[in-house]
Amino acid sequence: MTPDRPVTILIAALGGDGGGVLCDWIVEAAHHAGLPAQATQIPGVAQRTGATTYYVEVLPTARARLGERAPVLALNPAMGEVDVLLASELVEAGRMIFNGWVTPDRTTLISSSHRVFAIGERVAMGDGRFDVGRLLRAVKERSKAQILFDMDQAAEEAGSVLNAVLLGALAGCGRVPIPDQAFEAAIRAAGKSVDANLAGFAFGRAHARGELEQAVRAHQKRQAQARGVEDLIGRARQALPLAAHDIVEEGVRRLADYQDRAYAARYLDRLDAVWSAENKAGGDGALLRETARHLAVRMSFEDVIRVAQVKVSAERFARVHAEVRAKAGEPLVITEHFKPGIEEICAVLPPALARRIMAWAERSGRLGKWYWSMHVRTSTVSGFLRLWLLSKLRWWRPRTWRFAEEQAQIERWLQQIRHAAALSLPLAREIAECARLIKGYGDTHKRGSHNFARIEAAVIAPALAGTMAAPLAVDAIASARVAALADPEGESLARTLAEIAQRTQEVPRAAE
Amino acid sequence: MFDQPPAAARTNPERSFAEEVRSLRLGAGEVFRGEGVLAVTKALLQSGVAYVGGYQGAPMSHLVDVLVESQDLLDELGVHLETCTNEAAAAALLGASINYPIRGCVTWKSIVGTNVAADALSNLASPGVIGGALIVVGEDYGEGASIIQERAHAYALKSSVWLMDPRPNLPTIVHCVEKAFELSEATNTPVMMELRIRACHVSGSFVAKDNVAPAISRNARLAEPVPQDYGRISHPPSTYIQEKLKVDVRQPAAQRFIVEQGLNELLPGEREDLGIIVQGGIANVLLRGLDRLGLGDAFGAVQVPTLVLNVTHPLVPDQITDFCAGKRAVLVVEEGAPDYLEQAIGALLRKKDIGTRLHGKDVLPMAGEYTAEVVTEGLLKFFAQTANDIDLSRPMQALEQARAGRAEAQRLIGAPLPLRPPGFCTGCPERPVFSAIKLLEREVGKVHISSDIGCHSFATLAPFNLGNSILGYGMSLAAAAAVAPVMQKRTISVMGDGGFWHNGLLSGVSSAMFNRGDRVLVVMQNGYTSATGAQFLPSSAGNRRDGNNTSDIAVTLRAMGVRWLRTIRTYNVSTMLGTLREAMTTKEPGLKVIVADGECQLARQRRIRPLLAAALKRGERVVRTRYGVDDAVCTGDHSCIRLSGCPSLTIKASPDPLRDDPVAQVVNSCVGCGLCGEVADAAVLCPSFYKAEIVQNPTWWDRLMTRLRSAVIGRLQGREPAADVR
Structure with missing residues (x-):
């Protein structure tokens, strides 16, 4: 580094990450080291979540050697002239x-x-997360050197805060002319949480120097726990292609846990039929795999019995304890928020009765208006018992209205998949994928089912009837599915379906 | 579930500026270290100000904030501090310097604050001052700005107020503050100083002087007022004389002062055939740009003579023409539109018949911030047109290479990155109101929402996307006055308590009452002007002077004649929804006001965190509340996020191997406000939300009950087989 050229540091942080404190530490450390430095910031407003930027310049020549001369340090970074970028989050980098x-x-x-998801990523109805794969490539190709690790986790493990870890990484990267002691002196001079910040600093520095590796926390996908279904799994392995085994096994376990063995066996029966259709069409099991995934989810639809089952399980209690960071010996009161309406209650009644009540509720305008707000304390004996008893109603589930409705819809969907498989495997897969739209509770579930029905009527039915060409239908379903997940008001879907209708009308005309 | 004191009992959020307050006490010869705004504050005390005032707003809030915490020091010196309720009041405060030889300074955010202050500013500038009057404006322009992009320069021109734009380093800023008072007194004219965001926050140091106690002050009061002088009143016929004085006397005096005191800096350079004239505030960008082109160095030496205007109004005609004369070409580096300096310099050259070619906005952009890239490109164009003997190939190539690199980076990343607009804080009491409005719209359809300045303006962004216009601080009710009459549904205006006291009460409420406006107004009462850093306002509890409460919004509204008035605790979404529904549909004519009450969560956290820590340390029982999502129950639709937007309510990969969509999760920053539970309830979302209350320092009773409960629950769970296999 030339003595007369300042070392430039650009900092990208989120509101609340302590970017300002980080800046102060760097300036203070430079001061301790006797080097001229200047920092400035674009702090945004006082609120959190917004992106903030800071810019620091440090002249590597000691003040004492400059005499009367004072450097003119810049307040803005310049392209191609940034020595170090510090970012507290991956997308900000x-x-x-x-x-x-x-x-x-x-x-x-x-x-x-680590990622802190932006609001646009969080509000998506499906998966709106930014794909960081390409970003990581840009990180590698567009920078001279990279120091990249989960500083959020590191801060937590060091009992510190993220900005202290970042400061440590800056000290450890070897690009700034400030000795470690000066950084540590700056942390001490600030006088707040000194030990914790020094710990975070030491961790960041050691990591940057390659002196320690961070244990990567793997994201473990939870598996359903069900015993006594080994024979069903064996049957699946025999009858179904390898490509689908992991999914089908998870499905079998899930459904045995959700209902019983017989229900899991029914799952396999249904898959057998799909596989035979796919096999006949020359498929390799890809359709089966997708169908198996969605079918297991559809068959384990969420009703109050299911919710009660999840809420009272021992595993869930342990998870809540860990998630809210209750220490051992700290009592925990858990309150559940429920608000069942007429529909949820009818869901567990016999079909005939349920249909009569639903018809009455609809006629009288009470459907979607009457709800019972319940706050149940599952950590008390009485509250737990209420849900525990509900969870015991599993045997009753096959006799309920919701069960009957769900099975009928599932059968219809499977039938369409089998039918489509004979015409076009991609079409069958698209139909299978549409199950993704149906999820959630209450309005969400209603909206999803409604969207599914609209796509069914506008595209799937004509495609199966042969009035719409399969390749056209494949595209149409895919775009309609994306549109259905674009906005909760259904405006994108309406637009997309209208376009599809127009396109299908144009085809015969074009042929004429 | 969320205990909070009523509005009248909320205490000071206790931000601490102890460090800053210490630096204000530094004496002669000691070295001050800190940021730009604080340097200005210290310079004021060194200049012997008798009074200071202002209205908060980034990037100037810190000035008044620190002084509020420095009451002891101000009392010792006899300096009066007025925390004004708007910028017009702040500008009028300077009226003290019209008749009395006392120095005063006010501050605000520009351009918006200058707009509000404009009337008082004109009436101040016309009679002029005998005591030094300084207006420090935070020029909120360029990256990070939160307002419309206009220049304060126009006000200086039209009101004949002198405008300083110092180089962004602490010694120059401090020197300019001191000189500004002298300039003001030498010319009987108020002086405005503009500081851009980066200059306000720039770190640095300067050698301090002793603070000066003003000769006339709170501590040294006058026995009686000065005799009336009609010449100091901005009424005709005085105004005709005052206008003449401005141009015939004051402006020439200012020009003399600028030259005599050397306020503008001439940086010599060997390329006498060329020259650059630059605003002081962007001199650093320019000097680094020249360095980049090989025409300067890191210490500010330049090869091209440069005139740095630390005073941008008035210009000194002889200084400009002397600088330009004999040069082939001069570049004016002036940020923002219109190009006031360039026009003025062009006119000067034309009148003196000087043939120097003038460049400026032809090689630099008319609008937008003058960043390093923009200025570098402008310099390259300027030299390419005027000096073909300078070899620019290397810097030209570097710029092109950097741009190509950026294009390559963007190609690699592929898609635009998710935006990160500012949003409501975790636990913000204003968020539930917008959740309720979204739910209301499900029932009655879209409603015209008139938005305002303040945190609540974030509702115009995702996930709420609520709000059709913003017309200024406290203007939301007035801005709906002509929308409401053409709308079948009533309009909703949203205003903060800050906006209410700043302007909304008079511009909005009184006008709506007077005109029988049939509209709905929601006043967010969180107790502080929160967006600018939790300053007190007239309805805050515990006035800073005597600890008593001052004004109450509901009482004020009643006194104004508002009949339909409800005060609602915001976190209760169902009640808020019901109240909004009633306001939208009631037969009652006229203005309907909902005071949406909930303490600013940032202030609350600042207040309770030390209290909780102390209680825990004493071994007292403390219940910590937070919310959670059962990831096995959540199906990943994210309705809850669309209706809440809380930063602590985010997403994570689904733990379910059969599902792809991420599920919701509540992260550890949750403060337990309960909104997510309320929204799930009010919108009938899903049963995955739970509230967890963690009992810290449990009593023997807590422990006994927990042991008993765990025993029973554990047995029931133990008997529950993992899979019921029949």
Whole structure:
């Protein structure tokens, strides 16, 4: 580094990450080291969640050697002139790359690898998460060196805060002319949570210097626990292609836990039929795999019995304890929020009775108006007992209206898949995928089912009847499904279906 | 479930500026270290101000905030601090300097604050001042700005107020503050100083001087007022004379002062055939730009002579023409539109018949922030047109390479990155109101929402996307006045308590009452002007001067004649929804006001965190509340997030191997406000939400009950086989 050229540090953080404190530490550390430094910031408003940026310049020449001369330090970063980028979150690092601040000839990129999801990612009806795969490639290709690890986790493990870990990584990266002691002195001078911040600093520095590796926390997908279904799993392995085994086994376990063995066996019967249709059409099991996944979810639809089952399980109690970070010996009161309406209550009544009540409720305008708000304390004996008894109603479930309705719809859907498989395997897969739309409770479930029905009427039915060409239908279903998940008001779906209708009308005309 | 004191009993959020307050006490020869705004504050005390006032707003809030915490120091010096309720009041405060030889300073956020202050500003500038009057405006322009992009410069021109735009380093800023008072007194004219966001927050140091106690002050009062002088009243015929004085006397005096005191800096350079004139505030960007082109160095030496205007109004004609004369071309680097400086300089050159070619907005953009990239490109274009003997190939190539690199980076990343607009804090009491409005719209359809300035304006962004217009601070009710009459449904105006006292009460409420407006107004009463950092307002509890409460919003509204008035605790979404429904449908004519009450959560957390920590330390029983989502019950539709938007309500990968969509989760930053549970209840969402109350320092009774309950529950769970296999 040339003595007269300042070392430049750009910091990207989120409101509440302590970017300002980080900046102060760096300036203070430079001061301790006798180096001229200047920081400034675009802090945004006082609120959290917004992106904030900070910019620091440190002249590597000691103040004492400058005499009367004072450097003119910049307040704005310049493209191609950033030595170190510090980012407290992965997409924020990405934003700095996107804006051109990170360059492969000069910039050391130091970023936490964890994600804090932006509002746009969180509100999506399906999966709106930004795909970080390409971002990670850009990180590698667009920076000179990279120090990337989960600083959120590191801070937690060190009992510290993220910005202290970032400061440690900055000290450890070897790009700033400030000695470790000066950084530590700055933390001490600030006088707040000194020990915790020093611990975070030490962790970040050691990681940046390659002196320690972070244990990666794997995301474990939970598996349903069910015993005594080994024979059913054996049967599945025999009858179904390898590609679908893991999914089918999970499905079998799930449904035995949800209802009983017989129900799990029924799942396999249904899959047998789908596989035979796919097999006949020359498929490799891809259709079966997708269908098996959705079928298990559809067959384990959420009713009050299911919810009670989940809520009273011992495993769930342990999970809540861990999630809310209750220490051993700290009593925990858990209150559940329920608000069943007429429909949820009818769901567990016999079909004939349920239909009569539903008809009355609809006639009298009470459907969707009458709800019973219940706050149940599952950590008390009486509250637990209420849900526990409900969870014991599993034997009754096959006699309920909801069960009958769900089975009829499932049969219809499976029938369409089998029928479509004979015409076109991609079409069958698209129909299978549509099950993704049906999820949730109350209005969400209603909206999903309604969207499914609209796609069924507009595309699936004509495709199966042969009035719409299969390749056209495949595209149409895929785009309709995306549209259905675009907005809760259903406006995108309406637009997409209208376009599809127009396109299908154009085809015969074009042929004429 | 969420205990909070009533509005009248909320206490000071206790932000601590102890460190800052200490630096304000530094004496002669000691080195001050800190950021730009604080340096200005210290410079005021060194200049012997008798009074300071202002209205908060980024990036200037800190100035008044720190002084509020420095009451002891102010009392010692005799400095009066007025925390004004709007910028017009702040500008009028400077009226003290019209008749009395006392120095005063006010501050606010510009352009919006200057707009509000405009009337008082004109009436101040016309008679002029005998005591130094300084207006420090935070020029909220460029990256990070939160308002419309306009220049304060226009006000300086039209009102004949002098405008300083110092180089963004602490010694220059401090020097300019001190000189501003002298300039003001030498010319009987108020002086405005603009500081951009980065300059307000820039770190640095300067050698302090002793604070100066003003000769006339709270501590040294005058026996009686000065005799009346009609010449100091901004009424005709005085105004005709005052206008002449501005141009015939004050402006030439200012120009003399600027030259004599050397306020503008001439940086010499060997390329005498060229020149650059730059606003002081962006001098650093320019100097680094010249360095980049090989025409300067890191210490501010330049090869091209540069005139740095630390005073941008008035210009000194001789200084400009002397600088330009004999040069082939001069570049004016002036940020923002319109190009006031460039026009003025062009006119000067034309009148003096100086043939120097003038460049500016032809090579630099008319609008937008002058960043390093923008200025570098402008310089490259300027030199390419005016000096073909300078080899620019290397910097040109570097710029192109950087741009190509950026394009490559964008190609690699592929899709636009998710935006991160500001949003409501975790546990914000304003969020539930918008959740309720969203639910209301499900029933009655879309409603015209007139939004306002303040945290609640974030409702115009995702996930609420509620709000059709913003017309200014406290203007939301007035802004619906002509919408409501053409709308079948009533309109809803949303306003904060900050906006209410700033302008909304008079511009909105009184006008709506007067005109029998049939509209709905929601006043967010969180107790502070929260968006600017929790400053007190007239309805805050415990006035900073005597601890007593001042004004009450509901009482004020009643006094204004509002008949339909409800005060609702915001976290109760169902009640809020019911109240909104009633307001929208009631037969009652006229203005309907809902005071949506809930303490600012940031302030609340600041207040209760130390209390809780202390209680825990003493071994007292403390219940910590937070919410959670059962990930096995959540199906990943995220309705709850669309209706809440709480930062602590986020998503995670689904633990279910059969599902792809991420599920909702509540992260550890949850403060237990209960909104997610309320929304799940009011919107009939799903049963995955639970409330967890963690009992810290449990009593023997807690422990006994827990042991008994766990025993029973554990047995029941133990008997429950993992799968009922028949």
